[in-house]
Amino acid sequence: MEILLEEFYKTDLIVEKFHERKVQIDKKSYQINGITNSGKTQLAKNYLLGLKKSSYLYIDCSDIRINIKLLNHSLNSFCFVNKIQTLILDNYIQDIEFVNVSQLIVISDIHYEIDILETLHLYPLDYEEFLAYEHKYDSSALNHFVQLGAFASMHKINADERILYIQKMLQLALTPIEFDIVILAAKFISQKISAYTMYERLKSIRKISKDKLYSSFELLIKKGYIHQLQKFEHSRAVKKIYLCDTSLKTALSTEKNFARLFENMVFLELLKSQKECYYYEGIDFYLPKDDTILLCKPFVDERRLFKKLESIEPFIFTRRVKQITVISMNKESSISHPIAKVDIIPFDIWALGD
Incomplete structure (x- = not known):
C-alpha cells in the first residue's frame, strides 16, 4: 500500500x-x-x-x-x-x-x-456562476442556460452528444431503481406527486417492492438529485417535485412543457439562495419571511395575469403579502394592484439581483 x-x-x-x-x-x-x-x-x-x-x-x-x-x-x-x-x-x-x-x-x-x-x-451552477462560462452577457446567455442547464461540464460537450452524456452520467452515479425514479420525476417536474404514486407507476414496468421504492426515493432526496417542496401550512399534503438540474428533463423525457421547466429553474435559484419557501394552490412559491409571492410566467399575458391575481387575492389579503414578483423570460414592467406591489421581472435580472 x-x-x-x-x-x-x-x-x-x-x-x-x-x-x-x-x-x-x-x-x-x-x-x-x-x-x-x-x-x-x-x-x-x-x-x-x-x-x-x-x-x-x-x-x-x-x-x-x-x-x-x-x-x-x-x-x-x-x-x-x-x-x-x-x-x-x-x-x-x-x-x-x-x-x-x-x-x-x-x-x-x-x-x-x-x-x-x-x-x-455544492450544487450545480447557479445563473450567476454560469455566466462565468459565457462569452457575452446578453439575452443569448439566458437562452444558453435553458439549453445547457447548470452542469459546468456541458460547456465542453458537443450539442449532438449532450443527451447521451447526461444519461450515461446518471447511469454511472445511480442504481437502476434510482435511475428509473429520476426518469419518472422528469415527467412530473413542478407537479405534485407522492412516493406512493411513483411506486404505482413503476411497479407496472419493473419488479419493485414498496419498501425499496421508498428507500431509493429518500436516498435520491438525500443525495440531492430530486427535491420536494412542501405546501404552506399543510405538511402532510402531497409535495411538489423538482429535478437537481433542468437539463435532466430534456435528457430523460420527450414531453415538452416549458412553463414547468421554467418553474424548476426558479426553484433551483431559490434552493441555492437558501430561501424558505412553500407552494400553495395557485401560487408557485410563497416566501413567508419576505412577505412575497413568486409566480413563474415565462411568457406573460397581462390579462391572464390579472385573472390569476384575482384567484389568489384571499391568500394575498389574509397573509398580508407585500410583494408579488412575476418572473418572466424577458418582459419587465409593473402593474397596479390594490393590495400588493406587482412587478414583472426577467429571470436573469431576478436571479442576479437576488
Missing part, C-alpha cells in the same frame, strides 16, 4: 481553467457534498494547487487498487513521515479511518454525520 500512497503523493494534480464558485474552502476541515458533476473534485483540487506540493495528499477512494484494510494500516504513518498537513479523501468510503492531520477534507455524494467536519454543499 505504501507504493500506491507514494504514487498518489507524487502525482501532479491538473485542473483545467477553473471558474470561482460561491462556495470556498479555507483552512478548516470539511466534508463536501453534492451530486455527480456538481464540481466537488474541481473545487478541492483547485484549493490544493494553492498549497505547497509536499504538504498535501489527494486520494480518490474509488481507485480499485486501494485495499481499505491496508490503507487504514498505512495511511497514518505515511502522513506522519511525509508531514502531510492536508488530506483529501475523494469519493469517500465510510470504512476508511480518519488520520491525524491538520486539515481533512472528505468528498462524497452523501452527507455523513461527522462531528469534526463542517459541511459544504
Whole structure:
C-alpha cells in the first residue's frame, strides 16, 4: 500500500481553467457534498494547487487498487513521515479511518454525520456562476442556460452528444431503481406527486417492492438529485417535485412543457439562495419571511395575469403579502394592484439581483 500512497503523493494534480464558485474552502476541515458533476473534485483540487506540493495528499477512494484494510494500516504513518498537513479523501468510503492531520477534507455524494467536519454543499451552477462560462452577457446567455442547464461540464460537450452524456452520467452515479425514479420525476417536474404514486407507476414496468421504492426515493432526496417542496401550512399534503438540474428533463423525457421547466429553474435559484419557501394552490412559491409571492410566467399575458391575481387575492389579503414578483423570460414592467406591489421581472435580472 505504501507504493500506491507514494504514487498518489507524487502525482501532479491538473485542473483545467477553473471558474470561482460561491462556495470556498479555507483552512478548516470539511466534508463536501453534492451530486455527480456538481464540481466537488474541481473545487478541492483547485484549493490544493494553492498549497505547497509536499504538504498535501489527494486520494480518490474509488481507485480499485486501494485495499481499505491496508490503507487504514498505512495511511497514518505515511502522513506522519511525509508531514502531510492536508488530506483529501475523494469519493469517500465510510470504512476508511480518519488520520491525524491538520486539515481533512472528505468528498462524497452523501452527507455523513461527522462531528469534526463542517459541511459544504455544492450544487450545480447557479445563473450567476454560469455566466462565468459565457462569452457575452446578453439575452443569448439566458437562452444558453435553458439549453445547457447548470452542469459546468456541458460547456465542453458537443450539442449532438449532450443527451447521451447526461444519461450515461446518471447511469454511472445511480442504481437502476434510482435511475428509473429520476426518469419518472422528469415527467412530473413542478407537479405534485407522492412516493406512493411513483411506486404505482413503476411497479407496472419493473419488479419493485414498496419498501425499496421508498428507500431509493429518500436516498435520491438525500443525495440531492430530486427535491420536494412542501405546501404552506399543510405538511402532510402531497409535495411538489423538482429535478437537481433542468437539463435532466430534456435528457430523460420527450414531453415538452416549458412553463414547468421554467418553474424548476426558479426553484433551483431559490434552493441555492437558501430561501424558505412553500407552494400553495395557485401560487408557485410563497416566501413567508419576505412577505412575497413568486409566480413563474415565462411568457406573460397581462390579462391572464390579472385573472390569476384575482384567484389568489384571499391568500394575498389574509397573509398580508407585500410583494408579488412575476418572473418572466424577458418582459419587465409593473402593474397596479390594490393590495400588493406587482412587478414583472426577467429571470436573469431576478436571479442576479437576488
